[in-house]
Amino acid sequence: MIIDVFNHFYPKEYMDALPKPLPAMVAFLSSDNPVGGKGKSITDLDYRIRQMDKFGIDKQILSLAGPTLDDLPANVPVEEFNKIYKAGNDGIAKIAENSRGRFKGIATVSLLDVEAAVEETERAVKELGLLGVQVLSNVRGKPLDSPEFEPFYAKVSQLGCGLWIHPAYIRTIYDWMNDEYNMNMMMGWGIDTALATFRIFRSGILERHPDLKIITHHLGTLIPLMAGRINGFVMGQGKNGMPPPPLKKTPIEYLKMFYVDTAEGMWKPAMDLAYGFYGSSHMLFGTDYPWGDTPKIIDNIKALNITEEEKNMILGGNTLKLFKGAF
Numbered sequence: 001m002i003i004d005v006f007n008h009f010y011p012k013e014y015m016d017a018l019p020k021p022l023p024a025m026v027a028f029l030s031s032d033n034p035v036g037g038k039g040k041s042i043t044d045l046d047y048r049i050r051q052m053d054k055f056g057i058d059k060q061i062l063s064l065a066g067p068t069l070d071d072l073p074a075n076v077p078v079e080e081f082n083k084i085y086k087a088g089n090d091g092i093a094k095i096a097e098n099s100r101g102r103f104k105g106i107a108t109v110s111l112l113d114v115e116a117a118v119e120e121t122e123r124a125v126k127e128l129g130l131l132g133v134q135v136l137s138n139v140r141g142k143p144l145d146s147p148e149f150e151p152f153y154a155k156v157s158q159l160g161c162g163l164w165i166h167p168a169y170i171r172t173i174y175d176w177m178n179d180e181y182n183m184n185m186m187m188g189w190g191i192d193t194a195l196a197t198f199r200i201f202r203s204g205i206l207e208r209h210p211d212l213k214i215i216t217h218h219l220g221t222l223i224p225l226m227a228g229r230i231n232g233f234v235m236g237q238g239k240n241g242m243p244p245p246p247l248k249k250t251p252i253e254y255l256k257m258f259y260v261d262t263a264e265g266m267w268k269p270a271m272d273l274a275y276g277f278y279g280s281s282h283m284l285f286g287t288d289y290p291w292g293d294t295p296k297i298i299d300n301i302k303a304l305n306i307t308e309e310e311k312n313m314i315l316g317g318n319t320l321k322l323f324k325g326a327f
Contacts (some may be wrong), residue, residue: 001058001316002298003327006164006217006261006286008065010043011091017084029065041290045095048289049102055294058316059101059327062092063134064108066166070140082116085109089120092160093128103266104326106164107131111139111149118155125161131323132162132213137189137196141171144196145203157209162323164215167193190221197223201254204245213322214257215284218264223255230255259322261286262314265297271304280310284318 010030018026031037036284040047042065054059085108092105097302107124109117124130133156137144144165156163167189170177177183206212223230231251234288238244247254259282265271274283285301287294301314320327 001157001320001327002056002285003316004052004057004060004287004289004294005215005284005319006263007060007062007289007292008042009045009062009092009095010046010065011088011095012043013091014084014088015043015095019080022122023069026065051289051294052102054300057294060289061104061131061319062095062103063164063166064088064092066168068138070110070112078110078112081110082113082120086120086123086199089124089128089130093124093130096129101327104323105130106134106162108134110136111142111144111152114148114152117152119154121152121161122159125159130161131326132156132164134164134166136168137165137192138168138171143199145199145205149230150208153205153209153212157212160211160213162213162215164212165193165196165219166216167217190218193217194220194222194226197221197255197258198234199229201251201257202247204247206254206257207248210257212257213259215259215261215286217286217288219262219263219270219274219283220258220260220278221264223258224273227252227255227277233262257283258282259284259318261288261311262297262301263288263292265300266293268300268303271300275304275306280306280313281318283314284322285315 010026021027026327028036029038032039057111065197070083089107092107096103096105107120107128107130109120111117121133124133135144139146158180170188171190173188177188197216197220200206200214234251235244256278257269260274260278261284262271263286287297301311304311
C-alpha cells in the first residue's frame with residue numbers, strides 16, 4: 001500500500017470561507033496560471049483521484065495548502081482565523097468521510113490563538129475523525145518552542161494524534177531574500193523547518209512529551225546535513241546568557257525522533273542522505289502534491305540500496321504503524 005502523508009488540497013468549504021477577494025497567493029495557487037497555478041490539481045477531487053490512480057497512490061492524507069492564513073500578510077483579523085480554519089477542517093473531514101477509504105485528513109490550526117488551537121485540535125480528532133493537526137514552522141516570527149504553546153503540545157500528546165509541521169516564511173531576514181529569485185520560499189522554508197525542528201528538541205518539548213508524533217516536510221531539510229554540527233555545538237550555550245538546560249538523551253537521539261516525509265526526494269542524493277540519518281523507520285512517503293514529482297519520488301525510493309521490506313515501510317508501512325487502526 002502506498003500512502004501519501006503530506007500533500008495539499010483546498011476544499012470548497014475553505015475557499016468559500018476565505019475573505020473576498022481571495023488572498024493573492026491562494027487565488028494564484030488555485031488558478032490555472034501556467035507559471036505556477038495548480039488549478040484543478042488543488043481544487044478538483046475527481047481529477048486528483050485520477051492522478052492518484054495514474055501514479056499508483058492508494059491513499060492520501062489531505063492537508064490545507066500553504067501558505068496558510070497566518071503566513072500571509074496580516075489582512076485577516078486573528079479572530080476570523082478560527083472560523084476559516086474550522087470551515088477548511090470540516091471540508092477535509094467531509095472529503096475523507098465520503099471517499100470510501102481513499103482519503104484521510106488532518107486539521108490546520110493557527111497558534112496565534114493557542115486556546116482556540118487546542119479546542120480545534122480536540123474537535124478535529126475526536127469529532128471529525130482527523131489524524132492530527134498541521135501548524136507552521138513559526139508563528140509570525142515566534143519560534144515553536146515559545147512557552148505559551150505548551151498547552152498545545154500537551155493536548156496533541158494527550159490525544160495521541162500526529163503533528164505535521166509545514167514550512168513558513170522566515171520573518172526577519174535579508175530584504176533581498178523576500179524580493180529576489182523566490183529565495184524565501186525556495187531556501188527559507190527549508191531553513192525555517194530545520195530551525196523549528198531544532199528548537200522543539202532543544203527546548204525539552206520532546207522530553208516532556210516523548211510520545212509526540214511529529215512529521216516534518218522535505219526530508220528533514222537541513223537536519224541530516226548538519227546533524228554533526230548541531231551535535232557538537234548545541235550543548236554549549238543556553239538562552240539569554242543562561243546555562244543550557246540538560247537533556248536526558250543525546251541531540252542525535254532527539255533529532256531521530258522526528259518523522260520526515262519524502263517530498264524533497266525528487267533529488268536522489270537528498271533521499272540517500274535522509275535515509276543515512278533517519279533510516280527507513282522514520283521516513284514516510286509524502287509528495288507535496290501538486291508540487292512534487294510523484295513518479296520521480298517513488299522511483300527514487302525504489303532505487304535506494306535497501307531491502308524491499310524497508311522500501312515498503314517508507315511507502316506505507318510506517319504510516320500504517322504510526323496511525324494504527326486508522327486505515
